[in-house]
Every structure is written in structure tokens, then in C-alpha cells.
Amino acid sequence: MPLAVYREVAAHLRQVQGVAVGLITQKSRQFDYSHSQISGLLIEYADAMESGERERVNQILAYYQNRYGISREETA
Numbered sequence: 885m886p887l888a889v890y891r892e893v894a895a896h897l898r899q900v901q902g903v904a905v906g907l908i909t910q911k912s913r914q915f916d917y918s919h920s921q922i923s924g925l926l927i928e929y930a931d932a933m934e935s936g937e938r939e940r941v942n943q944i945l946a947y948y949q950n951r952y953g954i955s956r957e958e959t960a
Contacts, residue, residue, distance in 0.1 A: 885952050890922040893948050900940050902930035924957075 894905040906926040929938065948954050 885920055885922075885954060887921050889948075889952060890920065890925060893944070893954075894925060896944050896948075897925075897927060897941060900937050900944070902933035902937050903941060904928040 890907055894907060897903050897905045904927075906928075907922050908924040908926055910921050910923045927941070929941075945954075945956060949956065
């Protein structure tokens with residue numbers, strides 16, 4: 885995905901209370917215009933986050949997944 889789309893997703897997710905989002909930079913040493921400068925998003929959730937807010941995050945991610953085919957990888 886282009887950098888602009890990653891920024892759009894991050895901005896959208898930051899509107900949800902209890903969510904912090906960071907951009908993970910690409911590790912490749914060789915710049916290529918056909919590849920994104922970002923390799924992914926780091927999404928952190930507050931411990932006391934309400935279930936409705938978590939569901940909103942899932943809805944946002946589902947929208948972008950359907951539109952751009954992004955994949956999700958969750959870690960504990």
C-alpha cells in the first residue's frame with residue numbers, strides 16, 4: 885500500500901479512544917518507487933478499552949482490508 889493509505893488508516897484508528905498507532909518503516913536498503921516506504925502498522929490498545937471501541941477498530945480494519953487487501957497479524 886502507498887504511504888498515504890497507511891497514514892489514512894493510522895489517522896482513522898487514532899480517532900478511537902484507547903488506541904495508539906505507529907508506522908513501521910520498510911527495512912529494505914534499496915528504495916523502490918513501486919514499493920511502500922512502510923511495512924505495516926503497530927496498533928496498541930489500552931488495557932481498559934471498552935468492547936465497543938475494540939469492535940470499532942475491527943470495523944475500520946475490515947474496511948481497509950476489503951478495499952486494499954491489507955493483511956492482519958496479531959501478536960500478544
